Amino acid sequence: MRVAVRTLCEFAARRGDLDHRYTPAPTAEDGIAGHAKVQSRRGPQYQPELSLNGECAGLALSGRADGYDPLANRIEEIKTHRGDLSRLSSDQRALHRAQLRAYGALHCRETGKDSVELALVYYDIGRDRETVERESASADTLWDELTVLCDAYRQWAQQEAAHRRQRDDALQTLQFPFSDFRKGQRALAETVFRNSCRQQSLMLQAPTGLGKTLGTLYPALMALPRTGQDRLFYLTTRNPGKQLALDGLRALREHQDESLPLRVLELSAKDHACEHPDKACHGEACPLAAGFFDRLPAARQAAVDHDGPLTREALRQIAVEHTLCPYFLAQEMARWSDVVVADVNRLFDQHALLHGLTRQNDWRVSLLVDEAHNLVDRARGMYSATLNQARLLKAKRQAPAPLRPPLNRVAKQWQALAREAAPDNDHPVFLAAIPKALLPSLNGLVSAITEYLTDNPPDLALQELMFDCLAFTRLAEAFGDHSLCEYRNAGRGKAQLAIQNLIPADFLAPRFEAVDSTLLFSATLSPGVYHRDLLGLPEDTFWQKVESPFRAEQVQVRFADRISTRRPDREASRAPIATLIAGQFREHRGNYLAYFSSFAYLQAVLETLREQAPDIPVWHQHGGMSMDERQAFIDRFAEGGEGVGFAVLGGAFGEGIDLPGRRLIGAFVATLGLPPFDPWHEILRQRLQARFGQGYEYTYLYPGLQKVTQAAGRVIRTPEDRGTIWLIDDRFARPDTRKLLPDWWFPEHDRGLAAM
Structure with missing residues (x-):
């Protein structure tokens, strides 16, 4: 032991x-x-x-x-x-x-x-x-x-050793919870099993509808006893993915002849798990923190004895019974669980709990990352930080006496930066280096706020300012060609100074090195070299595609190659696109989604369609939609309904929504999804060109077409679905663009153009 x-x-x-x-x-x-x-x-x-x-x-x-x-x-x-x-x-x-x-x-x-x-x-x-x-x-x-x-x-160690033996024995004979695999799901499971057993790193492109959740969990669990792996981390980039994983694990558990001794833990964000968000996390302020470690042993034993997954609600019930904080009880149970279902930040961000525990205990970890195509953008956010002048000035106006001197020192350095950068409008200024003179004053402010908050009631504004400054100084110490320093002045008192990560690979590589086997999977992970390079995966990482359960005869892919959606051509494209949408709708009535590159472009085509065809029902996405408004948008796609929903590519309705059957019979994608050709993206292109030799592809083409494929993928969700996809732009017909589209969209005799 x-x-x-x-x-x-x-x-x-x-x-x-x-x-x-x-x-x-x-x-x-x-x-x-x-x-x-x-x-x-x-x-x-x-x-x-x-x-x-x-x-x-x-x-x-x-x-x-x-x-x-x-x-x-x-x-x-x-x-x-x-x-x-x-x-x-x-x-x-x-x-x-x-x-x-x-x-x-x-x-x-x-x-x-x-x-x-x-x-x-x-x-x-x-x-x-x-x-x-x-x-x-x-x-x-x-x-x-x-x-x-x-x-x-x-005694605890003996209990844990006995649990490990029982767990491994049960996983040796783990049964799949359904009578048979879906088409392509067995090949997926076999690939995952081999990857775990060989302790390798693999990117797997597996289409929607294949049953990826069970198709990855089942073989990864079976491999645990064969490889001697200690833990399985199932990480997601979107909240719905956590529930799918928990449902899959529940199905596996219920299908076994005997109970499956597998401890499953759901890690939730503190905002969702904290019982007293208005109180500080120490015994003098929060009753659930007082005596926490004295009551922890009984709660920990109750948690390992719990029959079923340790979901957020299950942990809350145990925590209430033992008068403990449920959030930190979950953190404790991460040490003793076989499977952890969590957001990707729990392994990859600067404070990652799972990475720290893996290093501390020398765990051999099997890692599964769902919807991994989102990890590049998520990781960039984890290693970026912004200072807001407005927040600083507000704190300065309301500051108690002990904090005025350090706030004044930061304000003085900020003014010096503003004079040096001298932006005359909202256009950003890109700095060659972090303003070094600013960092000591930021560190001094962090220390001063820390000491003040320790002896005074909680102050959310000061706490947010402190963590903003701290995040900035931490990233400033690691600043390099993987990041960019940007100063932007949006008006008097509204300036921002940001460190924006461009290449997350430098930060993520040690996290991948710490795990025993890695599987990143998604319906859109091509080309593999793009994700390998940007994420810092090992050089010997494999890329593999699983055969789609869908067939080319299910979808009609049509190219509107006489229309340009480039910015200078958008005004001229309004009428042709509206005519195309109306024609398709009248040819085959039902529900459609139309995607555009911006809200302005969406609104322009929507107005034109209303003028041309006022009889066609339409509804549209707008900025800042609430959760209820988003749900109302989705609910319009009723079985047997008719109309066209307008949305922005890459937004809330570009992926993660399921509209099977007649709820959605077609999509129009009026953009290649390319990011704007602005100064920021040009710097990104230059950095990626210098590092990887594929600046344009890594900055514009691959991320754009990934969004297109995700959006168009809303149409075919099951083997019974039928639908039409319109790709509207002359560039879609180019061989170098078309080869990046899913090959199953096209009949076999056309797949030479559509292959990876």
């Missing part, structure tokens, strides 16, 4: 309150950088990252002490933090000390030394300041303490 020292201590030595005060915790990257800075200051004899192993009370322990000085016989444990160290609770300090003393015990047992000096180093990454707490301890005392911790953990 193996366990990481840190995991052992977090299980057996944590006591007291949950304490996530306003002090912003360093990210994993912050921690690595902070450790490296402290380690670099030690002498040449210093040994960083000292690997330690040993057996105690039936447990195989492993870990890495942050450093060892052989001349002083001193073990160091480095903890990075921000803000006043005196605010660190005694319970947190006790946990840190327990971890350090566990390393000391293993070191003495491994080297035969009678004693060791122990140093707990607290490093303030905001102030570049070390605070060191030293003590000496005998080998016997340290080993006795370690034995107590191991005794406390051993």
Whole structure:
């Protein structure tokens, strides 16, 4: 029964309150950088990252002490933090000390030394300041303490080992929950199984209607015992995907002859799981944080004994019974669950819980990412940050006295930046580097707000400003050719300074390296090299396409190659497009979707169609639609209904909506979906050209046609569907464009043009 020292201590030595005060915790990257800075200051004899192993009370322990000085016989444990160290609770300090003393015990047992000096180093990454707490301890005392911790953990470890055996035995004979696979689903499952067993990285293009959720979960679960993998992470880029995964896992569980001992956890966003969003996350403010770790063992046992998946609602019920915070109970259960269903940010963003746990415990993880074509844009957002002058000025006007000096220093640097950048309108200015003079003032403001909020009632505006500044400074430290610094002035007091990520590969590559096998799947993942390069997947990542369950005779793809939808030609295209829509509708009456590149273009063609054919029912998307308005738009596509819905390509109705049967019989796509040819995208094109040699394709062509394929894919959702797709633009007929469209759209004799 193996366990990481840190995991052992977090299980057996944590006591007291949950304490996530306003002090912003360093990210994993912050921690690595902070450790490296402290380690670099030690002498040449210093040994960083000292690997330690040993057996105690039936447990195989492993870990890495942050450093060892052989001349002083001193073990160091480095903890990075921000803000006043005196605010660190005694319970947190006790946990840190327990971890350090566990390393000391293993070191003495491994080297035969009678004693060791122990140093707990607290490093303030905001102030570049070390605070060191030293003590000496005998080998016997340290080993006795370690034995107590191991005794406390051993019963749980035995329970976990028994669960693992039962889980693996059950997965060896896991049954598919239906009598047969859908067409193409068996090939999908076999491919996923081989990829997991070979511990490889694979991008899989599998069309809609194939049953991708079960077709990936089932073989990935079967592979767990065969590969010795510890966990399965099923990640989604859209919320509906989580529910599909949970439904699939429930179907697998219910179909087995005996109960399936598989712990399934749903991780939800804090906004959805927090019971007291108006309270700070510490025992003095929130009743669910007070005594959290004292009541956690009983709640944790209740959670592992729960019959069924640990969904958000199930966790909430357990948390209520034990007076605990459900959000942080879910975080705890991520340590003890076999399958975690979550958003992609839980593995890929700067604070990713699952990445941290994987590294800490040396887990072997099977990773499945659904709707992976969205990951490029999602990841760019994770590693971008914006400072808003309006938020700064508002805080400055309302600031309490202690915060006025640091706010004034930031405002002064902002004014200097505005004079230097000198934008005269809303057009952005792209800076060659981060304004270095601004960063110290931002760090000072973060520290000042942190200390103020610790002693004062919650202030959401100040908290948001603090995290904006913190996100910006963190990304500024890692700034490179993968990102762009942009200054934009939208009017007096409305300027913005942003770090915008262009190439997420640099940040994501370590996340992919940490997992055992990777599967990214979607209906639109071609060309594979584009996603491999932009996401930082390993060079040996495979790309494979699964045969579609749909047939060319189900869809009629028609090209309006005499119409141009380029910006200069849009006015002239209004009447021809309206005529085409009206003609198709009268030829075959039913429900249609028409996609355009912008709301302005949509509105122009809509008005023309109303003039030409006032008898055709129409409805349209508009900016800022509420959830109810979106649902009303979708509800208009009733079975047996007639009319044309107008939408923007790449918007809320471009993917993720299901309108099978007669609810939708056709689509018009009046755009290639190309991003605007503006200065920002031109810089992106140049960076991608320099890095990968395919600037135009990676910036414009591939992302645009991916949106087209997603939108047109709304038409055929089941093997029984029939429909028509109109591709409106002369460029669709070009061989280099047409070859990027799904090949099953075309009869076999035409697939030479439509192949990958």
